[in-house]
Amino acid sequence: MNKRFDHSTVEPLIYSFWENKNLLKAPNAGKPYTVLMPPPNANASLHAGHGMYVIDDIAVRYKRLGGFSSLWIPGMDHAGFETQYVYEKKLTKEGKSRLNFDRKTLYENIFKFVKDNSGLIYQQFKRLGFLADWDRSVFTLDQKVIDRVYETFKRMIGDGLVYRDEYIVNYCVHCGTSLAELEIKHIERVDPLYFIKYPLIKDIGFVTVATVRPEPIFADTHLAVNPHDKKNKQLIGKKVENPITGDTMDIIGDEYVDPNFGTGVIKLTPAHDPNDWQIAKKKGLPIIQAIDWRGRMIDVENTSGVHGMKVKAAREAIVKKLHDKKLIEKIYEKHFHSVITCYKCGRDLEPLIIPNWFIKVDELKKPIIKAVTTDDIFFHPKKYKKQMLQWLEIMHDWPISRQIVWGIRIPVWYKIDRNHDTIAVRWIDKQAKTHTGSLITELAGADLRIIKEGLQEVVAAPRANYVVSVEEPKDGEYIPETDTFDTWFSSGQWPLVTLKEDEFKTRFPTDMMGTLADILKFWVSRMVLFSLYLKNEVPFKNVYLWSMIADKTGAKMSKSKGNVVNPINFIDTYGADAFRASLLFGIGEGGTVVLSEDKVRAMRNFANKLWNIGRFIDMNETATLQVTPLRQGFEGQGSYKLQVTHKKTLKELEKEFSDLKKKYIKNMDNLKFSRCFDDLYEFVWHRFADYYVEELKDPIKNSSKEILTVLEETFKSCLLLLHPFMPFVTEAIWQEFNGQASSILNERLNKNIV
């Protein structure tokens, strides 16, 4: 044995050994134990946040050694929005945009891009030593996943759980796309705040409203004040005149209004402000669109005179108009506020109403709340049970459509009715010219077949007729829905697409779901939802949530902060075992994980310590067995009388180790992995090596084989206990003792543990 544990040569050899010996697959024998890997983005590469996957590996390995048929099924996610975002960035660099392609071509290009960039993360997972059955990997765009998603959608339609409605999204009129939360840039900016006077009807005087957006006033139908606002609450029920159109407007009360901002009175523009929209939905107020997809004003009767103008020009026109009417009380030029802008072009985003598909969750969430409350699903750490329940209470209907191509298309076709204008399209012709408009108008200038070939986007009014079908219906003219499902709609069915049909009897519910706490509500809750809906069972018995990985200073790692650590560097320098162990050592349950090089180095030293304990035992054995080099020769050797003190020491060791083992089993079964590892570290280094081995060194030099046997057996048991945490070094030492063809993965804990 070398003086030092050489991780860089040993680790790859051991991993391919496991692969070649089929040790990564679930053994046929044993009670099933199943863990599903949270699918990383297909084009992702390893970052510190993936560190928590080690938890899953520890569980899988522990159960393997415990005699279970433990199985870890990996997979990859297509990660709709995020991947398309990355791809479009690439297009921008090439001087192109997604609008240069029809929908089908764009999808195929992204598919190729993802395919070319996938696979790296699995290579990196292998370097971490993951005991996963790679042959069973599932991709969220595999046909069987798509089939399952379609089937679920159809069933939900049949059960009346799906409906179409308007939904307010953040839309960039320049880039022609709605943006997800992660693509929005919040910036702070100074804008004028206009104080506009609304003449009271039947009363003398005005009600003044402060706003940064005067341009859609013509579409407003209501003002609102806080019902608890002493100054303004008497306005509730009164009527004012719309300063642009002269129409009558009601003043209503809503707690949402902040009495301390501006004048304490707000105007409601439900079609173009998310908060006003919420109020309007709640109170059933009319939602009148004043701005279209292209960022132009809609005022068909044009009493405002701004119909067809762009937002900025319209604002100037409206302000001038109000000024002429002497309805502007004042303009506060330096209003500091936060606005949302497009990550690509930097322009202001326009909150717009876009028709969406929704899932009704009121009935679906009841069994989830029950399952969480009654601990059918157990949360580690416990605090997430509360967080989950809190979120489930406020969980509202789920908008599942996304205006992107990278995903599973919602299997719906809209029936074209040439007499009713319910569908708008964007398409690209053979000359690469983009056309946008109502389908009926477009059909006047182009054949339906040509439009469909160049189709980019369809926006159908909620009242448009549709047929749910994967294939195009034959009875008339149809145009497909172009929206795709929210990524979580497909990944939420992960437990239902990863197992084989016959495994549902034996491996479902699965045993543990270890994932980041960030996606508790996005992902974990949806998996439970789908599983209870489709299988009437929870998808997993335990949820292990890792809160976050932080840098040395305790700050959360994020790209924007630039403090992201690439774990591969640590693995290269200190070994996978050291990296894994550093994520566990000295960590409270569910606490922040601080990743620091000092700690990784300390764990590398521990791996080396293990190696050298093995080396010490091995060397002494060789020395003792010079006559009969085989271990089987032990019994044939003459026996030695131990001095009383040494016998006592051995007894102490056995007692202490037996206590440790009991504690270990208890903590491992309760998923308290970190504590187990801390205990092992303390025992192996500071008790076993520093104390017992040192105490027994002299008698060993007198060739006492009995002592060596006890030390070796104890140490080998320690290797088994440590193996889930540090798989490589423990396997390497195991093979030194038992031969290169043996594997610690074939050992079983119950043989060695009382």
Next chain:
RNA sequence: GGACGCUUAGCUCAGUUGGUUAGAGCACUGCGUUUACAUCGCAGGUGUCGGGGGUUCGAAUCCCUCAGCGUCCACCA
């Protein structure tokens, strides 16, 4: 504003149902080691266990309160 959590050594953090002298890693100091390991060993800590109050024979641990920090949610017209 709402919910939850955290505050223990210079730094990062363990500390289980309350129970002897509160621990580890890192860092620091001294000594040691010609054969398991210098990626080592031994030794070195005056810690108001965030402040205050309470329960108890006994509190880092349970309760109340105050302060600071963090996470999630809501909100910023």
